[in-house]
Amino acid sequence: MTLLEVRGLKTHFFTRQGVVKAVDGVSFDLDRGETLGIVGESGSGKSAMSLSLLRLISPPGEIVEGEVRFDGVDLLQLDEAQMQTYRGRHMSMILQDPLSSLNPVLTIADQVGEGIILHDRIRGEKLQRRLIELMQLVGIPAPETRLGQYPHQLSGGMRQRVVGAISIACRPEFLIADEPTTALDLTIQLQYLNTLKDIQRSENLALLLITHDLGVVAKMCDRVAVMYAGKIVETGTVEDIFDRPKHPYTVALLNSAGSLDKVERLNSIEGQPPSLADLPPNCAFYERCPVRFERCLTPEVPPLFELAGGQQARCWKHE
Amino acid sequence: MLRQVGRRVVQGLVTLFVLATIVFILARVIGNPVDMLLPSEATAGAREEMIHRLRLDEPYYVQYLRYMGGLLVGDLGDSLRYQQPVMTLFLQSFPNTLRLAAVAMTFALAAGFALGVLGATHKDGLIDRGIRAVTVFGMSVPAFWLGIMLILIFSVKLRLLPVARVEGWQSYILPAITWSMFLLAGVARLVRSSMIEVMDTEYVKLARIKGVPRAILIWKHCLRNALLPVITFAGVQLAFLLNGSVVVEAIFAWPGVGRLIYSGIVGRDYPLVQGCLLIVGFMIVVINLLVDILYTYVDPRIAFDEAR
Amino acid sequence: MTIAEIARPRSTRHPKVRSRRQGLPWFAIIVLGLTVFAAAFAHLLSPYDPNIMSLGSRLKPPGWIGPDGLHLLGTDSIGRDLFTRICYGARVSLLVAGIGVVFGGGMGLIVGIVAGYLGGRIDSVLMRLTDVFMALPSLLIALVFVMTVGPGLVTTIVALSIISWSRFARIIRSEVLSLKERDYVLLARVAGCSPLRVMAVHILPNVTNTFVILCSLQVSELVLTESTLSFLGAGVPPPTPTWGNMAADGRDFLSNAWWISVAPGLALALVVYSFNAFGDWLRDKLDPRLKQTR
Numbered sequence: 037m038t039l040l041e042v043r044g045l046k047t048h049f050f051t052r053q054g055v056v057k058a059v060d061g062v063s064f065d066l067d068r069g070e071t072l073g074i075v076g077e078s079g080s081g082k083s084a085m086s087l088s089l090l091r092l093i094s095p096p097g098e099i100v101e102g103e104v105r106f107d108g109v110d111l112l113q114l115d116e117a118q119m120q121t122y123r124g125r126h127m128s129m130i131l132q133d134p135l136s137s138l139n140p141v142l143t144i145a146d147q148v149g150e151g152i153i154l155h156d157r158i159r160g161e162k163l164q165r166r167l168i169e170l171m172q173l174v175g176i177p178a179p180e181t182r183l184g185q186y187p188h189q190l191s192g193g194m195r196q197r198v199v200g201a202i203s204i205a206c207r208p209e210f211l212i213a214d215e216p217t218t219a220l221d222l223t224i225q226l227q228y229l230n231t232l233k234d235i236q237r238s239e240n241l242a243l244l245l246i247t248h249d250l251g252v253v254a255k256m257c258d259r260v261a262v263m264y265a266g267k268i269v270e271t272g273t274v275e276d277i278f279d280r281p282k283h284p285y286t287v288a289l290l291n292s293a294g295s296l297d298k299v300e301r302l303n304s305i306e307g308q309p310p311s312l313a314d315l316p317p318n319c320a321f322y323e324r325c326p327v328r329f330e331r332c333l334t335p336e337v338p339p340l341f342e343l344a345g346g347q348q349a350r351c352w353k354h355e
Numbered sequence: 356m357l358r359q360v361g362r363r364v365v366q367g368l369v370t371l372f373v374l375a376t377i378v379f380i381l382a383r384v385i386g387n388p389v390d391m392l393l394p395s396e397a398t399a400g401a402r403e404e405m406i407h408r409l410r411l412d413e414p415y416y417v418q419y420l421r422y423m424g425g426l427l428v429g430d431l432g433d434s435l436r437y438q439q440p441v442m443t444l445f446l447q448s449f450p451n452t453l454r455l456a457a458v459a460m461t462f463a464l465a466a467g468f469a470l471g472v473l474g475a476t477h478k479d480g481l482i483d484r485g486i487r488a489v490t491v492f493g494m495s496v497p498a499f500w501l502g503i504m505l506i507l508i509f510s511v512k513l514r515l516l517p518v519a520r521v522e523g524w525q526s527y528i529l530p531a532i533t534w535s536m537f538l539l540a541g542v543a544r545l546v547r548s549s550m551i552e553v554m555d556t557e558y559v560k561l562a563r564i565k566g567v568p569r570a571i572l573i574w575k576h577c578l579r580n581a582l583l584p585v586i587t588f589a590g591v592q593l594a595f596l597l598n599g600s601v602v603v604e605a606i607f608a609w610p611g612v613g614r615l616i617y618s619g620i621v622g623r624d625y626p627l628v629q630g631c632l633l634i635v636g637f638m639i640v641v642i643n644l645l646v647d648i649l650y651t652y653v654d655p656r657i658a659f660d661e662a663r
Numbered sequence: 664m665t666i667a668e669i670a671r672p673r674s675t676r677h678p679k680v681r682s683r684r685q686g687l688p689w690f691a692i693i694v695l696g697l698t699v700f701a702a703a704f705a706h707l708l709s710p711y712d713p714n715i716m717s718l719g720s721r722l723k724p725p726g727w728i729g730p731d732g733l734h735l736l737g738t739d740s741i742g743r744d745l746f747t748r749i750c751y752g753a754r755v756s757l758l759v760a761g762i763g764v765v766f767g768g769g770m771g772l773i774v775g776i777v778a779g780y781l782g783g784r785i786d787s788v789l790m791r792l793t794d795v796f797m798a799l800p801s802l803l804i805a806l807v808f809v810m811t812v813g814p815g816l817v818t819t820i821v822a823l824s825i826i827s828w829s830r831f832a833r834i835i836r837s838e839v840l841s842l843k844e845r846d847y848v849l850l851a852r853v854a855g856c857s858p859l860r861v862m863a864v865h866i867l868p869n870v871t872n873t874f875v876i877l878c879s880l881q882v883s884e885l886v887l888t889e890s891t892l893s894f895l896g897a898g899v900p901p902p903t904p905t906w907g908n909m910a911a912d913g914r915d916f917l918s919n920a921w922w923i924s925v926a927p928g929l930a931l932a933l934v935v936y937s938f939n940a941f942g943d944w945l946r947d948k949l950d951p952r953l954k955q956t957r
Binding site for chain 3 (some may be wrong): 606
Binding site for chain 2 (some may be wrong): 090116117120121122123124125128132133136137138139140141142150151156202203212225
């Protein structure tokens with residue numbers, strides 16, 4: 037059952053250096069209860085894409101075209117007031133930096149409860165019970181005390197859990213997690229991911245997990261989309277991507293990550309991705325590609341080629 | 356908390372002590388009060404008499420001790436011109452200054468806040484540009500000239516408002532605008548820039564993800580965080596504001612502390628001016644202490660001693 | 664997620680930062696250039712003497728053509744040409760504020776370096792002293808000083824130095840505190856350099872940027888204070904023309920000769936604005952960290 041359909045989404049930033057095409061025609065589907073991993077180097081447009089889904093792109097950025105169908109409704113056609121009833125209520129997001137994601141002058145209860153008061157209109161006793169329930173759900177000990185405290189009184193891991201609690205406070209159907217664990221210690225990362233996975237199962241959440249950590253992908257995801265220079269260059273199931281990568285960029289990513297048992301960052305591919313303000317007319321990976329051939333020079337971006345088992349790859353090899 | 360307040364109080368006392376000493380040196384060691392008091396054609400006998408009467412023939416340290424002892428019991432000496440204790444004169448005119456200050460500061464803060472928030476929420480738009488022009492003007496225009504211009508336009512040309520004299524609420528308008536302009540511009544500028552900064556933070560982004568409407572976003576999430584630098588600014592500007600008191604009260608003939616000081620300057624009434632300086636210094640030290648305490652209240656992160 | 668992340672390959676700068684950076688403040692530079700020019704060549708720019716009365720041409724409006732020629736900005740209550748007096752007034756304003764800032768800044772520089780570098784008791788004594796000067800209304804300090812010593816050109820300059828040194832001292836001290844921990848300073852101390860040498864050779868050159876920025880930001884305040892002192896009759900005494908005492912002269916003639924007050928005030932506002940704009944630009948250019956110093 038498809039919850040989210042994204043079609044041809046383009047988000048551009050109109051800067052002085054030119055038009056930065058951060059998201060340049062992204063399409064994908066996401067079912068209830070499914071986890072889709074979005075993988076790519078920093079600068080590939082992952083985060084701009086996720087913010088676009090919530091329509092939280094501020095100037096100079098702008099969603100230029102595309103469709104974001106949520107439960108059949110195209111979010112890009114809604115006005116801002118209607119969109120507000122979707123944010124927090126139906127769809128939500130966990131930001132990557134727990135240290136700066138909480139307002140320093142409001143208590144934890146204020147911040148976790150805000151969305152609930154807004155969307156579900158619960159107050160008093162009932163709200164308090166709900167808050168405690170939420171805090172327990174994300175694994176925060178002594179919730180009654182914690183609720184009355186301010187962010188600076190909590191550790192980094194606790195704050196990340198609070199951010200998680202805020203995001204799922206209104207039981208959204210769709211959750212985006214943008215690098216949810218990069219700011220955490222290794223041991224806490226694992227705990228946190230387990231919590232996230234449990235919540236996803238119990239609430240039947242559609243989860244979009246943005247990361248550059250292939251270990252996290254292997255642990256958490258059903259399907260994977262690899263992003264490069266604002267486009268999806270390969271999608272498939274986790275098994276497909278890890279065992280039978282079809283795009284040379286994916287191959288390079290996997291190689292650079294080394295053994296998957298170790299949690300490592302992917303960043304050591306030769307060369308730099310092209311500037312999003314000045315994309316070449318041909319395949320954007322051409323400059324760094326180890327298997328390029330003449331076809332790749334044609335001034336045309338390769339389309340996503342359908343392969344066996346629903347796998348897709350944006351590479352002329354599969355023409 | 357209590358210990359930190361205690362430390363601040365001690366620091367403030369030291370500041371006051373240094374201030375009193377500086378005023379003493381200025382008055383008795385560098386300046387010569389007798390020369391100032393007597394007409395230049397006075398006889399040597401008159402000089403002697405004067406020196407003796409003011410006990411200026413005693414050694415400096417004795418004078419200093421007597422002077423400090425006086426301060427401890429609130430004795431700031433007598434005004435030469437009015438033949439009354441400086442403290443009495445100060446207390447007589449202080450309520451007038453306080454009333455005007457209350458009006459001017461309320462206006463400055465309220466208008467400065469409104470303009471700052473408006474500018475930030477309409478960043479780079481027409482409204483924002485207009486507001487920025489006003490603040491630039493407010494920061495550049497000298498208070499005495501602004502006062503004259505307001506009188507010229509509203510009293511002399513349009514005959515809308517009274518020039519001077521404290522009568523009814525109308526008499527507050529021009530002095531209050533004159534006095535508040537600089538602070539207003541500063542507050543607007545600061546609120547605007549810190550609002551813009553706060554609106555760009557992750558926690559505001561998270562609030563938007565929660566679906567918080569824009570109005571709540573601005574009032575609840577942004578403004579309180581944007582308030583911190585403003586409090587600091589207002590505290591720092593406090594001393595500066597008293598500059599305005601002298602100028603504004605001189606222009607509008609407002610019977611307050613500023614005018615008292617001004618009349619002391621014109622009439623060379625040095626105990627009056629120095630006494631007022633000491634009282635003003637005392638008030639500033641006290642208010643700065645209060646600002647520090649307010650600061651910890653607004654920002655729960657800050658332990659008291661980190662506030663400065 | 665920032666755009667810096669997206670646009671990393673070519674430019675690491677956030678576009679917002681980019682757009683906030685401004686070009687040269689041309690308006691301010693032109694105003695200041697003209698003011699300096701007028702101040703320097705006041706005696707050549709105008710055929711009139713700034714101080715000679717001419718009762719026949721009293722209170723004439725701007726553009727009045729008298730027997731002796733055109734009076735661009737009109738005349739004052741005793742027939743002196745306002746344009747001429749404004750040019751001569753620029754001379755006084757720039758001179759007094761300029762020298763004041765150099766003296767006061769120099770004093771603050773020395774205090775800041777000594778307090779920051781030597782630390783300990785000297786530091787706390789000096790800092791308590793700056794506390795007092797920072798806490799008090801600058802105008803009041805200047806007024807009390809002028810009253811004690813008696814008004815005059817030199818008194819005004821000294822008064823301005825007295826009110827400006829403390830801010831220099833405070834900011835430069837904090838700069839020195841961090842410089843002191845730098846490796847090359849530590850090394851110099853280990854090598855046996857005397858404190859005086861370390862301060863002069865290793866510390867001083869590193870705070871010059873800050874010093875220059877502070878000077879440029881402080882000048883506008885001193886121009887304002889000087890004119891306010893003159894306005895109150897406690898600055899440079901008449902007949903020397905200053906913008907402050909010219910505006911004060913005009914107060915009594917607001918109903919029939921508004922230009923006497925308007926012209927010098929406008930000049931003052933323009934110059935203060937220009938110094939502010941230029942100082943802000945210089946600060947952003949040289950050292951954006953100093954943002955909070957105004």
